[in-house]
């Protein structure tokens with residue numbers, strides 16, 4: 389189905405309807421423009437344009453920033469001076485004909501199979517979507533995060549890394565996922581940005597997780613859809629891991645009660661790490677000396693590789709080790725575990741069970757505004 393110059397319609401509405409259907413199939417919206425009328429009021433010319441024609445309101449919609457890049461989030465005009473159009477001209481009693489037809493658009497078209505995706509994005513108010521267009525109507529960056537990504541951020545966003553990967557898609561944009569670790573210690577995605585490579589100098593790095601699709605020559609909508617499917621796979625793996633945790637209990641290696649407590653609270657992947665420390669506390673660590681002051685206990689612990697100082701303060705109710713593993717990872721070290729064992733403690737103190745590594749920390753039960761986080765990231 390294609391419009392051609394000379395195509396006849398018995399009335400104007402038929403002509404409009406034809407172009408409307410044609411536009412829907414191609415993936416653009418139409419709008420009406422100039423009409424010319426004869427003296428008796430009959431329409432002799434009617435212009436039907438691509439909806440992205442013109443630059444009307446552009447100056448009002450945009451705020452120019454200092455460096456000349458235009459930034460008005462969510463209000464960026466979609467008009468890109470597209471010249472695609474038809475002109476319907478009256479042929480008197482014969483009806484109307486396409487008098488002029490410009491087929492080419494100055495922007496990508498959104499075909500039917502992609503519309504569902506875009507509709508979902510628009511309808512879902514929790515879908516965070518932001519983009520910036522510069523003075524030449526070039527896309528400079530896009531950031532997006534769907535509701536699940538946002539809940540992931542609420543649950544596990546205590547540390548975020550971003551890894552820019554050069555992307556050879558046709559817009560020459562840099563693909564930048566924002567990631568962290570979930571409670572199983574696996575990669576989780578909080579959102580993703582595409583940054584214009586012209587104004588971004590970021591060293592190239594390989595990201596195996598996303599590598600399968602970032603280097604493809606796809607348009608933006610195809611890119612979104614591929615991203616979606618990769619994220620689906622990541623979430624599927626997350627759900628699998630949760631269900632494995634629910635149905636299996638790893639076996640214990642010591643008779644120590646706090647190992648039993650650990651297996652009940654941590655996810656399996658994390659428990660394996662915790663168990664290694666508890667086991668080391670039993671078989672590798674030796675207490676070299678214990679000294680006591682008013683309300684503090686000082687332990688010197690030799691773990692076979694070095695000697696570490698552990699301090700237990702009964703007033704402050706804190707335990708600190710010179711190896712600082714807990715500060716780095718949110719998991720206690722074998723030096724502290726040998727102290728807990730020595731003091732006959734039967735549970736890991738609550739304050740040292742960091743929620744983000746537990747089975748109960750789930751991306752399913754929290755939401756948060758990530759806007760402030762996003763706004764603190766500089767794209768330029």
Ligand SMILES: [Zn+2]
Nearest residue numbers: 438470472493
């Ligand atoms: Zn157009």
Ligand SMILES: [Zn+2]
Nearest residue numbers: 709711721723
């Ligand atoms: Zn330690």
